[in-house]
Amino acid sequence: MSPLPPLNGQDSAALWERFRQLLWHDPDLALWLDVSRMALEEQDLERFQAPFAHAFAAMEGLESGAIANADEGRQVGHYWLRAPELAPDPAVAAAIAAEVDRLETFGRDVLAGTVTAPGGRPFTDVLWIGIGGSGLGPLLMLRALARQGVGLPFHFFDNVDPDGMARTLAALADRLTTTLVIVVSKSGGTPEPHLGMVQARARVLATGGDWSAQAVAITMGGSHLDQEAKAAGWLRRFDMFDWVGGRTSITSAVGLLPAALIGADLRGFLEGAAAMDRLTRVPDLRANPAALLAASWHVAGGGQGRRDMVVLPYRDRLEVFSRYLQQLVMESLGKRLDRDGVVVHQGLAVYGNKGSTDQHAYVQQLRDGLDNFFVTFIEVLEDPAEIPTIDGECPADFLEGFLQGTRAALAEQARQSITITLRRFDARGLGALIGLFERAVGLYGELVNVNAYHQPGVEAGKQAAAGILSLQSRVEGLLADGQPRSLAAIGAELELEAVEPVFWLLRHLCANNRGYGAKGDWGQPDGLVFHHT
Numbered sequence: 221m222s223p224l225p226p227l228n229g230q231d232s233a234a235l236w237e238r239f240r241q242l243l244w245h246d247p248d249l250a251l252w253l254d255v256s257r258m259a260l261e262e263q264d265l266e267r268f269q270a271p272f273a274h275a276f277a278a279m280e281g282l283e284s285g286a287i288a289n290a291d292e293g294r295q296v297g298h299y300w301l302r303a304p305e306l307a308p309d310p311a312v313a314a315a316i317a318a319e320v321d322r323l324e325t326f327g328r329d330v331l332a333g334t335v336t337a338p339g340g341r342p343f344t345d346v347l348w349i350g351i352g353g354s355g356l357g358p359l360l361m362l363r364a365l366a367r368q369g370v371g372l373p374f375h376f377f378d379n380v381d382p383d384g385m386a387r388t389l390a391a392l393a394d395r396l397t398t399t400l401v402i403v404v405s406k407s408g409g410t411p412e413p414h415l416g417m418v419q420a421r422a423r424v425l426a427t428g429g430d431w432s433a434q435a436v437a438i439t440m441g442g443s444h445l446d447q448e449a450k451a452a453g454w455l456r457r458f459d460m461f462d463w464v465g466g467r468t469s470i471t472s473a474v475g476l477l478p479a480a481l482i483g484a485d486l487r488g489f490l491e492g493a494a495a496m497d498r499l500t501r502v503p504d505l506r507a508n509p510a511a512l513l514a515a516s517w518h519v520a521g522g523g524q525g526r527r528d529m530v531v532l533p534y535r536d537r538l539e540v541f542s543r544y545l546q547q548l549v550m551e552s553l554g555k556r557l558d559r560d561g562v563v564v565h566q567g568l569a570v571y572g573n574k575g576s577t578d579q580h581a582y583v584q585q586l587r588d589g590l591d592n593f594f595v596t597f598i599e600v601l602e603d604p605a606e607i608p609t610i611d612g613e614c615p616a617d618f619l620e621g622f623l624q625g626t627r628a629a630l631a632e633q634a635r636q637s638i639t640i641t642l643r644r645f646d647a648r649g650l651g652a653l654i655g656l657f658e659r660a661v662g663l664y665g666e667l668v669n670v671n672a673y674h675q676p677g678v679e680a681g682k683q684a685a686a687g688i689l690s691l692q693s694r695v696e697g698l699l700a701d702g703q704p705r706s707l708a709a710i711g712a713e714l715e716l717e718a719v720e721p722v723f724w725l726l727r728h729l730c731a732n733n734r735g736y737g738a739k740g741d742w743g744q745p746d747g748l749v750f751h752h753t
C-alpha cells in the first residue's frame with residue numbers, strides 16, 4: 221500500500237486516497253467507519269503499534285476475567301453479557317443466559333397481558349426509576365427503538381427534582397394503579413433512585429395501587445434494594461451483576477427490559493454488540509474500528525483530551541446518543557490520577573445533539589470559531605418509505621446533503637471529523653454502535669493509562685452532598701428552639717468553619733413552606749436573622 225497522504229489542504233485526490241486507505245467496512249453489519257478527516261498520519265499508525273499491542277493485550281486480559289478495575293477489586297464483564305460463553309466461570313455464563321430468557325419472557329407476558337396489574341388489568345405504563353447508566357441506557361433504547369403503538373409508554377424519574385417528579389406523576393394520574401414501576405440501581409444504595417422509589421410508592425399506595433404487585437427491581441443480588449424487594453415480595457427482581465458498571469450496563473437487564481417492554485428485538489441488539497465485539501478484538505490497528513477511533517481521538521487531543529468530541533447523529537432516533545456517550549466517555553476517561561498514581565487530569569469532553577438541527581445552532585462556531593473539537597457524524601442510509609418525495613423534494617436527500625455539506629465545510633477550515641455510516645438503523649445496529657464505543661473507550665483508557673472503570677470523582681460529590689444534608693439536620697436542630705440567630709451565631713454555636721453552606725440551606729428552607737423565616741436584606745447575608753416559627 222502506498223504511504224498515507226497527510227491531512228493538509230484541499231487536494232481532493234489526496235483526500236480520496238486517505239479516504240480509500242483508512243475506510244473500514246464490515247459487510248455483515250453493513251457499517252463503515254471513516255477517520256480520513258482526522259489528523260491520523262502514517263507516522264502515527266507506526267508509533268501506535270506498541271501502545272496498541274499493549275492495549276489489545278490488556279483488553280484480552282479484561283475479557284478473560286482479570287481484575288481490570290483494580291481500585292474496586294472488580295472484574296469488568298460487560299462483554300460477556302452478549303457472549304456468555306466468554307465468561308470465565310460457567311456458572312456466570314449460565315446466569316447471564318438465564319437472565320436474558322427471564323427478561324424476554326417477562327416482557328412478552330406483560331405485553332400479552334398474562335402478567336397483569338392488580339385486579340387483572342393490563343399494565344398501561346412503565347415508570348422507570350434510575351439515574352446515570354441506570355437511566356440513560358433505557359432512555360436511549362426507547363428513543364432509538366420504540367415504534368408507534370407497540371409496547372408500553374415509558375415515564376422516567378431520573379433525578380430528585382420534585383418538579384420533575386410532580387409532572388411525571390401528574391401525567392400518570394389515575395393510570396398509576398396500572399403502572400409497572402421499575403426501580404434500577406446497581407448498588408441499590410444511590411439516593412436518587414431510593415428517593416424516587418419512596419415517592420412513587422407513596423403515590424401508588426395513595427391512589428389505591430398495590431405496590432409489591434407493581435414493582436420490579438434491577439440491582440445486584442444482596443443489595444439494600446434487592447433485600448427490600450425480596451422482603452416485600454415485589455413482582456420481579458432482575459440481576460445487575462457486580463462486574464457490570466452502570467455506564468456499560470445497557471446490554472444487561474438495564475437495557476434489555478426496556479427493549480422487551482417496547483417490543484424491540486433484544487436478541488438482535490445483543491447480537492449486534494457481539495458482532496462488533498468480535499470485530500474490535502482484531503489486534504491490528506488498521507483493521508480494528510475501535511482502535512481507529514481511539515487512535516483518532518488520541519491524535520486529535522494530543523493524548524490529553526485537548527479536543528472535545530461533538531456527536532452529530534443524522535437520525536432523530538439517536539438524539540440521546542450524545543448524552544449516552546457523554547457518560548460512557550467522560551465518566552470512564554475523566555480521571556485525576558493514572559494507574560500509576562500520577563496526577564494527569566485526563567478526559568475527553570463529549571457533547572452533541574443531532575444533525576441537521578445543530579447546523580442551525582452551534583455548528584457556526586465549529587466552522588468558524590475555536591478549533592477545540594472533532595465531530596463524529598453518524599449517518600443512516602436506508603430511509604423510511606413513509607416520507608415520500610413531494611414536488612421533487614425528498615427530505616432524506618436534503619439530510620444527506622446537509623451531512624456532506626457540513627463535513628466539507630468543516631474540512632475547508634481544517635476542522636477534523638469522523639463519520640460512521642450504517643446501512644440501516646435497527647436494534648442490531650444500535651448494539652454495534654454501543655460495542656464500538658465501549659471498546660474504543662477501553663482501548664483509549666489503556667493508551668493513556670487510566671482506570672476506565674471506576675468513578676472516584678462521583679463518590680467525592682456524593683460524600684460532599686451527604687455532608688450538606690447532615691449540616692441541614694444540625695441547623696434545623698439548633699433553630700428548633702425558636703430563637704432567632706444570625707449566620708455568625710449559627711456558625712459559632714455549631715462550631716462551623718464556614719457559614720456559606722448554612723446561608724444556602726436556609727435560603728432554600730425559607731423559600732418553601734417549611735416553617736423558617738428571615739429578617740433583613742437577602743442581598744446582605746451577614747445582617748440576616750433566621751428563625752423557626
Ligand SMILES: O=P(O)(O)OC[C@H]1O[C@](O)(CO)[C@@H](O)[C@@H]1O
Pocket residue numbers: 351352353354404405406407408409410413465466467551675678
Ligand atoms: O445504578 P446505581 O448504583 O444507582 O448508580 C447509578 C449511577 O451512578 C454512578 O455510579 C455514578 O454516577 C454511575 O456510574 C451509575 O450509572
